[in-house]
Amino acid sequence: MLLLRDIRVKLVVVILILLSSAYWPTNLPSLAFILCVFSYIIIALKFPQAKLLQGILLGLVITSSHITYYKSLNHLLYSQGHDITIKGEIQSLIAFNNRTSSILVQVRDINNHSMKFYDLPLLRLSIRDYQKQFNQESETILFKQGQLWEMDVKLRPPIGRHNEVGYKLEDYALAKGIHSYGKISNATLLEDKPSYRTQWFQKVYENTVNEAHQSLLLALTFGYKGEISASEWRVLRNSGLAHLMAISGLHIGFVFAIGWWLGKGVRLVFSQKSQRWLPIILGCLFAVFYAWLAGFSLPTIRALIACFIVSILLIYRLRWPKHQLLLWCLFLCLLLNPFSSLSMSFWLSFSAVCVVFLSLHFYQIFVYTKDQPLFRKWQQVIFIQFALFILLAPIQGIFFSGVSYLSPFINLLSVPWVSFFTVPLSLASVIMEQFSNDIAKIGWEWASLSISSVWWLAKHAEQSWVVLPNHINMLLYAVIFILSLKLLLPLRFFIQPIILLFIGSLFIKPEREWQVDFLDVGHGLSLLLSNQGHTVVYDTGGRWRTGSIAESVIEPILHHRGIRSIDGLILSHSDNDHAGGKNYLIDTFSPNWVRASEKGSNHQPCIKGEEWKVAGMHFTAIWPPRMVSRAYNPHSCVIKLSIDKWSFLLTGDIDAISEMLILNQNTFDDIDVFLVPHHGSNTSSTKRWVKVMEGKVGVVSAGRFTPWNLPNPEIKDRHLDNQVLWLDTAQLGQISLSSKGGKLSIEGYSLHNQNTWYRKLFGDNLNSE
Known part of the structure; x- marks a missing residue:
């Protein structure tokens, strides 16, 4: 001991x-x-x-x-330069033309220099430039897992957008073991030997193409999420069922159990001592097969480790306490990849296991009764589900900015249904694909039908989503922490003062009088203008086939702040990089008004002479002179915003002629901060304009690694020569301006943790270009 x-x-x-x-x-x-x-x-x-x-x-x-x-x-990798020729094996399952933007490639050769078997960098490469060479339909498959290709690629370090919350590309790359991003300009197929997994996937894809829930079936069998639409993801998230439609530890464990019981059945029939370990062997084989279908993703590897440890304990008849089993699983997972702790799935999976173990412990202490075994089992399942809902709420609040209050009830019905019907039917259909196409099709029909009832529940539970802002998450953490102390430590004499101080400190926060946020949206524009608990959004960033900046950047930030509706939305003009997320933002946050210079049934005018106020924020439109049928760059709605003693000039994408006309009609001596027009391109920011902005703070919204190479170096130098304090979202990430002690406070979110080893490594790779 x-x-x-x-x-x-x-x-x-x-x-x-x-x-x-x-x-x-x-x-x-x-x-x-x-x-x-x-x-x-x-x-x-x-x-x-x-x-x-x-x-x-x-x-x-x-x-x-x-x-x-x-x-x-x-x-x-980078010692060979940024423009290199590689020979690499495709690691992504399937890449459809016009439906896939990037693929994973494991490098075998760089500039005709072969790599050693233990030195094989992993790249994520954009195939958009390569796709331009083809005119085929979107269903055409360009790349398959297992193929060997020679490619001309341009590398770039995995540096992404930096906002106060949301997706971090550097963290994702490190957790997945990706060493560089890049784009393919040309590719030649060397060996067309697709993996067995790809061949199985193609058969399944063709047989399920007419099924209503093909996207979910592919996710449950192969871990392939490329067919799941953004609207389907929202339904799964808002109903609390996102975990159920991905191959997770729950599914691997259940498949292990199927193999276990099948082995026990065979052993009972033949009654041979040589088959003593058959249940364990079949359980492990079933689990490995399912993990192979999923491409041995991080969640499946974690589940396999747990299955193997349990199997070893069973073989040697060892009894370990639950916390020791958890520690060894955690240690072995981190031993294989310590950077996996940067992934969301790592924290969700291990937190869920911890909660299940704690629930079982406290169930035995406080709830356990000597009732009928069946009733006791259901009582235990219900207790665990509600414990998962309560104790995982703050973690879900961090990653998803909310929870579904119906999720315990939905999961009580959906988890056993999917585990006992959908998963076995799907796996049986995958196997039958190799023997009988007709029987496999029947299996897929039944599997899809089994999902229909779960999907019906999810659709009806979608409105149960509750936003959990950051301060509520901190309060939940405080309550859970204090309850844990009370259970584990004898703090009877001073626990109450600790509770009061800890909870009280959550509400003693320095409140900013106002805040203006230039969000990091890549090539595009979006600003959040906030004061006294009211928010106005200026532009929404871009939209693409599977999502938008409004969904991936603006929504998480607003929910993180506890904002469920916005006061207004201003659209500078109608280009996609400025107004692409308009519809999503309107549907999700229901602004009281929308202002634009383009004619629209629901638009209020944003033209010269219009003025309005929102919670101490005074808006004055100074351009364009009239409404237009379609607002292009020169028609951008230019706003002068006054908050307290500070003034901002928001310029959209105005051009040189618009600048000249605006300067002829206005003076800007009182402006403190201005938005550099048109992302710092040379179509604007004339010498006269920049001279007027001399000594002010200039913010440019631009993206790294874009084909436009903005901001233009000459334009940047022109501003610096006029003593403009140059702030660039491509370098600083989200730029937040506020007032502290009567002075302008500037915060750039990419500066957070910039001295960690991998952030520094990626920056060095960028500078070596």
Whole structure:
């Protein structure tokens, strides 16, 4: 028991260090240092009292090794330059023409230099430039998993948008082991040997193309989410069923159980001692097969590790406490990939397991009764579902900005239904594809029909979505933390003051009088204008086939702040990069009014002379002179915004002629901050215009790695020569302006954690271009 306790201490220490791997500074230990530390660990094994130090040193060695390996592959890749020719194997399942934007490629050769088997960088490459060479229908398959291609590619580091909340490209790349992004300009097929998984997928795709729920069937069998539309994702998220339509630990565990019971049945029929371990063997084989179908994604690997540990315990008839099983699963997952802690699925899956174990523990203490076994099982399931809903609410609030209050009830019905019917039917149909096409089609019809009832529930539960702003999440965390202390520690004499201080501190927050946010939306524009709890949005960013900036950037930020509706929406003009998310934002946040310079049935005018106020924000439109049937760049609605003693000039995409006419009719001596017109292109920002803006703060909304290469270097230099404080969202991320102590406060969100090793690594790769 003492040995087990020592091992648990070491495991906890190692796990904590591995979890910190993504936050290490840029100055990392050398390989020689790692070897010295490893030698010390071997020596320290003779001294049990040094278990804490052993855990620390072991964690340092593992983490340093992973970081060193990842950095070495990056340096190897970029040492050949940014424009390279590679030979690589396709890792993505299928890439459809005009429906797929990027693929994963594992590099085997760079500029005719072969890679060693352990030095194979992974790239995510855009295929849009390559697609332009084809005129086929969108159903045409361009790339298949397992094919070997020669490609001309241009590399770029995985640097994405940086906003206060939302998707982080750097974190995603590191968690997935992607070393670089890039684009394909030309490609030649060398070996057309698609993987068996691709061949199976194509058969299933063709047989399910007419099924109502093909997108969900493909996600449940192959982990392929390319057919799930944005509207379907919203239904799944808002009903709390997103976890059910992805291959997760729940499904792998259930398939393991199918193999287990099948093995037990065979063993009972033949009654041979040689088949003693058949249930465990079949369970593992079934689980591995399902994980293979899913491409051995991170969630399936975590589930497989758990299945293997349980199998070993069963074989050796060992009984481990639940927390020890959890620690070993967590340790082995992080040992394989410590950077997986940057993924959302990591925290959701392990948090869910922790909650299930805690629920079982407290159920035995507070709820357990000696009623009928069947009733007791259902009582236990209900208790776990509500514990998952309550205890995972703050985590879901962080990742999804809300929860579905009907999710416990929906999951009580949907989880067993999908587990007992949909998943077995889907897997049986996949297998039958190899023997009988007709029987497989019948299986797919039944599987799709089984999803119909779940989808009906999800659609009717969609309105149960409740936004959880950040301060509510912090309050939930505080309550859970305090309850845990009360259960674990004897703090009877001072727990109440701690509760009052902790909760009280949540509400003592420095309130900003106002805030103007230039969001990081890539090539496009979107601003949030806030004061006294009221918000107006100026432009919405762009829209693409499967989503929009309004959905991926604006909505998470507004929900993070607890905003469910906005006061107004101003559209500078109608180009996609400024107004692409208009419809989504209107449908989701129901603005009281929409102003634009383009004629529209629901638009109020945004033309010269119009003035209006919203909660201390004074808006004055100074351009264009009249409404137009279609608002192009020169017709951009130019707004002068006054908040307190500060003035902002929002210019949209006006051109040089518009600038001249505006300057002839207005003076801008009182302007403090202005939006650089048209993303800093040379079609605007004339010398006269920039001279008028001398000494002010200029903000340009632009994206990195865009084909337009904005802002134009000459335009940037022109502003700098006129002492303009130049702020660029491509460099600083979301730029938030507010007032602190009567002074203008400027915050750039890409500066957060900029000195962590991988952020610095990606920046060095960018500078080496």
